Amino acid sequence: MGEHIIKLPDVGEGVAEAELVEWHVKIGDIVREDTVLAAVMTDKATVEIPSPVDGEILWLGAEIGDTVAIGSPIVRLKVAGEGNVKPQGGDVEVVATEPPAKLPTPRPETAAPATKTPPKTGGTDARPAPAVSKSPQPSVSGAPRPEGEKPLASPAVRLRAKEAGIDLRQVAGSGPAGRIGHEDIDAFLARGPQVARASGLARNDAIEDIKVVGLRRKIAEKMTLSKSRIPHITYVEEIDVTALEELRAALNKEKRAGKGERPKLTLLPFLMRAMVKAISDQPNLNSLFDDEAGIIHQHGGIHIGIAAQTPSGLVVPVVKHAEARDIWECGAEVIRLAEAAKSGTATRDELSGSTITITSLGAMGGVATTPVINHPEVAIIGVNKMMVRPVWDGTQFIPRKMMNLSSSFDHRVIDGWDAAVFIQRIKTLLETPALIFVD
CATH class of the missing domain: 4.10.320.10 (E3-binding domain)
Incomplete structure (x- = not known):
């Protein structure tokens, strides 16, 4: 038998280290070739590390949340044959120089069963010790009498x-x-407040420490960077989307009638096309601000990030070159990227490169929000919940489908007036949706 050391491989993308976010094995496990041992994260892409050989896990070289350098030992296996550990040096480090193995926590010893027959003692006068009657002690956390037994009291x-x-x-x-x-x-x-009262309520003083790792740590770092560096200004405007919803329903009905392989349209493709038109009037909104160099990188291509909630946390897949896509192409790309993000198969390229972002909580969008800008962008458009509200038309109140846009801007780059002009242009396009289709 020998030992085989597995090092963190080059996971691509030119990175020098990766964060360990998940172990799929533990010490003592028997693994086969290609068994997934661990998962590491680089930027926002998760990469699984498979075993190249069969063997038994002897040692795990990192804890979840640790940053591991490429080429560092992460797993030691006991394998058939000599393995890749050379007693006299070689390409792989000698086992004796490795960190000590992490041994499994020993299981608690099982108490020996009580002996039914008391042990004999020397002498004929030995008598068993008299039984001592112990009064039951009251329990702080539970009832001192069996369920259903009525207490005796005056x-x-x-x-x-x-x-x-x-x-x-x-x-x-x-x-x-x-x-x-x-x-x-x-x-x-x-005995104090820890005693259960007649209401059946009891205090819970438990504290659980949860380590911030993986995507959650990336999100925390990104939000901290955005809020610490960018002076936000948030502008909220009410949009009447009644006509837009009627048009969207009509277009989706045509799709169901069998006209091509067009995707089902949501609000987002309309908003994306409206943003493209508004950005053509104000190209400075489609920029990245290098605040360290003091340079604004104004992009011609409009790459719209779509903030998406996944089981692992918030990610932002990017619809590249929205200016070159019609409304159905935008819709199809949003659907494809959302599925890839939720399944964890989105590539790093699909999760990077945005120049402006849309954030939406769907039906839970609330009345208004204060979106955090996706650094180093200078603007983010927030979609709030759509609701039927009474609107005064000059003679009476009529029901209209209304929705707020809550949008934030980098006040170092975008003045409040320019932010208002941008949102008002989007408002006009969404309230008169035929204009979206006019070149």
Whole structure:
């Protein structure tokens, strides 16, 4: 038998290190070739590390959340044959120079069963020790008597317990047959607030420490960077999307009638096309700000990030070159990227390169939000919940489908006036959706 050391391979993308986000094995496990051992994260792409050989796990070289350099040992296996560990040096480090193996936590010893027959003692006068009768001690966390057993107490004691909010089933009685007296009430109250009351409510002082790792740590770092560097200005505007929703329903109905392989349209493709038109009037909104160099990189291509919630956390897949896509192409790309993000198969290229972002919470979008800009972009458009509201048309209130846009801008680059002009242009396009299709 020999030992085989597995090092963190080059996971591509030119990175020098990766964060360990998940172990799929533990010490003592038997693994086969191609068994997934661990998962590491680079930027926002997760890469699985398979085993190149069969063997038994002897040592794991990192904890979840650790940053591991490419080429560092991460797993040691016991394998058939010599393995790749050379006692006298070689390409792989000698086992003796490796960190000590992490051994499994030993299981607690099982107590030996009690002996039914007492051990014999020397002498004929030996007698078994007299049985000592122990009064049951009251339990702080549970009832001191079996379920259904009624406590014995005088009317005065019962009245006092009721006034104090005490469940007598939780009080141990010191009188004959477990009868509860006033002294038992006093002792019960003296034990403090941890005692269960008649309401059945109890304090929970548990504290669970959860390490921030993987995508959650990436999100935390990104949000901290955005809020610490970018002075946000948020502008909220109300949009009447009644006509837009009627047009969207009509276009989707045509799709169901069998006209081509067009995707089902949501609000997002319309908003994306409206943003493309508004950016053509204000190209400075489609920029990245290098605040360290003091340079604004104004992009011609409009690459719209779509903030998407996944089981692992928030990711932002990017629809590249929205200016070159019609409304159905935008819709199809949004659907494809959303599925890739939720399944964890989105590539790094699909999760990077945005120049402006849309964020939407769908039906839970609330009345207004304060979106955080995706650094180093200078603007983010936030979609809020669509609701039917009464709107005054000059003579009466009529029901209209209304929705707020809550959008944030980098106030170092975008003045409040320019932000308002941008959103008002989008408002006009969404409220008169035919204009979206006019070149």
